[in-house]
Amino acid sequence: MRVVVLGAGLIGVASAYYLWRDGHDVEVIEQHAEAASVTSYANACLVSASRALPWPTPSAHKTIWRALTDPSAPLRIKKFFDPALWRWGREFLSYANPRDYERLTQAKLAFANFCQRELEDTLLQTGVDCGYQQDGLLYVCRSAATMAAAQARAALVGTHGYAVRVLSRHEVLALEPSLASSTMVGGTFAVTDAQGDSRAFTRELAAWLGTQTERPVRFSYGETVSAKLQQRGRTFQLSTGSRELNADAFIVALGPQTPDFARMLGTRIPIYPVKGFSITVPVKDAARAPQRGGICEDSLIAYCPLQSPSGPVMRITTGAVFSGQDNGFSDADFVAHREHFETLFPGALDWSSSRVEQWACQRPMTPSSLPIIQRDSRFDNVYWNCGQGHIGWTMSCGSGRVIADLVAGRPPSFNLENMQQL
Numbered sequence: 269m270r271v272v273v274l275g276a277g278l279i280g281v282a283s284a285y286y287l288w289r290d291g292h293d294v295e296v297i298e299q300h301a302e303a304a305s306v307t308s309y310a311n312a313c314l315v316s317a318s319r320a321l322p323w324p325t326p327s328a329h330k331t332i333w334r335a336l337t338d339p340s341a342p343l344r345i346k347k348f349f350d351p352a353l354w355r356w357g358r359e360f361l362s363y364a365n366p367r368d369y370e371r372l373t374q375a376k377l378a379f380a381n382f383c384q385r386e387l388e389d390t391l392l393q394t395g396v397d398c399g400y401q402q403d404g405l406l407y408v409c410r411s412a413a414t415m416a417a418a419q420a421r422a423a424l425v426g427t428h429g430y431a432v433r434v435l436s437r438h439e440v441l442a443l444e445p446s447l448a449s450s451t452m453v454g455g456t457f458a459v460t461d462a463q464g465d466s467r468a469f470t471r472e473l474a475a476w477l478g479t480q481t482e483r484p485v486r487f488s489y490g491e492t493v494s495a496k497l498q499q500r501g502r503t504f505q506l507s508t509g510s511r512e513l514n515a516d517a518f519i520v521a522l523g524p525q526t527p528d529f530a531r532m533l534g535t536r537i538p539i540y541p542v543k544g545f546s547i548t549v550p551v552k553d554a555a556r557a558p559q560r561g562g563i564c565e566d567s568l569i570a571y572c573p574l575q576s577p578s579g580p581v582m583r584i585t586t587g588a589v590f591s592g593q594d595n596g597f598s599d600a601d602f603v604a605h606r607e608h609f610e611t612l613f614p615g616a617l618d619w620s621s622s623r624v625e626q627w628a629c630q631r632p633m634t635p636s637s638l639p640i641i642q643r644d645s646r647f648d649n650v651y652w653n654c655g656q657g658h659i660g661w662t663m664s665c666g667s668g669r670v671i672a673d674l675v676a677g678r679p680p681s682f683n684l685e686n687m688q689q690l
């Protein structure tokens with residue numbers, strides 16, 4: 269079959285790999301000049317399957333109230349009078365009850381585990397080197413309240429098969445001595461969580477696919493895809509600025525921009541973009557820097573040590589801002605990153621370097637916070653693979669595998685009944 273994948277982010281490129289593996293003739297179309305140029309460009313790089321928890325918790329109402337009233341809250345709502353947000357929010361709140369939370373938790377944790385195994389298999393099969401390291405992630409607590417919440421979370425994910433150890437301050441220091449001068453009180457250690465550079469993964473996998481001797485995948489960069497309904501909406505035509513696209517199957521993996529594209533086909537995709545801020549800072553003193561990635565449970569900054577061509581760097585991300593289609597940022601958006609990271613690891617980073625890179629991008633969030641992986645109900649040759657939200661690096665390969673199953677007409681390798689449905 270000829271399959272065209274729309275979007276060369278983590279999800280599009282991972283989909284292309286599994287489709288290629290099935291023997292299809294695959295083309296990927298991307299509006300930017302390179303793969304991983306939008307959301308997949310500078311995320312926190314944590315393969316944090318143990319954190320694959322749904323956002324609509326039974327206490328989500330409190331989080332929303334804080335988002336509206338506390339300007340220092342990590343989650344903020346800036347575009348309150350947005351009909352798309354209200355519609356998304358109504359569905360989100362419909363899941364914020366104990367029964368749905370349990371159902372979504374079970375589905376999301378199981379899917380994340382499946383996806384991590386697929387990611388590891390893809391790395392093994394292709395030899396792509398993204399600095400993948402599976403030696404656990406550390407979740408650091410600076411207060412008794414977050415320690416209690418972390419303990420409860422460890423117990424919850426433990427019932428779903430995840431090994432998460434609750435650690436005293438002393439035990440955390442044994443794992444991460446560079447926290448010695450912080451006021452950290454303890455933490456949890458997710459034994460099977462991992463880390464890796466998701467941009468390097470996406471770009472290297474794209475390069476690997478494009479250079480296969482058998483059916484190399486064609487990557488067409490700098491082309492923006494649009495859709496037009498025809499015959500009173502019974503058929504459609506996709507095109508870029510320069511050509512019409514024809515294929516037996518189209519995989520739509522446009523991340524946070526998927527709803528805009530879907531509107532052209534007359535389809536509503538329940539994704540709302542949730543902006544996060546990411547900064548990459550050169551490491552100045554390796555002895556003071558963390559050795560593995562983690563999250564500060566009090567501030568919700570995520571950090572991950574990475575290798576760049578010019579030496580070791582630290583990726584730090586935080587923030588969840590509901591502000592519509594907006595990737596803008598200013599220096600003020602990165603004050604919290606520096607303040608909280610320095611509280612944990614003082615003096616580790618060179619904040620004044622000209623190599624500091626700031627970035628903002630949007631998580632493609634669905635109301636249930638599970639992805640949409642399904643065939644379109646009107647157009648047989650359209651498949652949606654989007655909405656991986658805050659955990660799309662972790663879920664990339666599993667999502668790719670399952671979409672390839674659907675295209676092949678096989679029963680999906682993972683049960684999709686609890687995924688976000690259209």
Ligand SMILES: Cc1cc2nc3c(=O)[nH]c(=O)nc-3n(C[C@H](O)[C@H](O)[C@H](O)COP(=O)(O)OP(=O)(O)OC[C@H]3O[C@@H](n4cnc5c(N)ncnc54)[C@H](O)[C@@H]3O)c2cc1C
Binds near residue numbers: 299303304523655
């Ligand atoms: C701050 C932050 C931190 C995160 N940290 C983590 C983490 O630690 N671990 C984790 O698992 N996940 C993390 N995530 C989530 C993860 O980054 C995303 O889920 C993932 O990148 C989404 O990938 P995608 O391919 O769906 O979207 P994208 O990477 O945005 O790819 C979509 C592509 O489609 C292209 N496109 C859009 N419209 C068109 C069009 N009309 N024509 C052609 N091309 C088009 C875009 O240019 C883009 O390249 C984080 C996200 C954020 C924002």
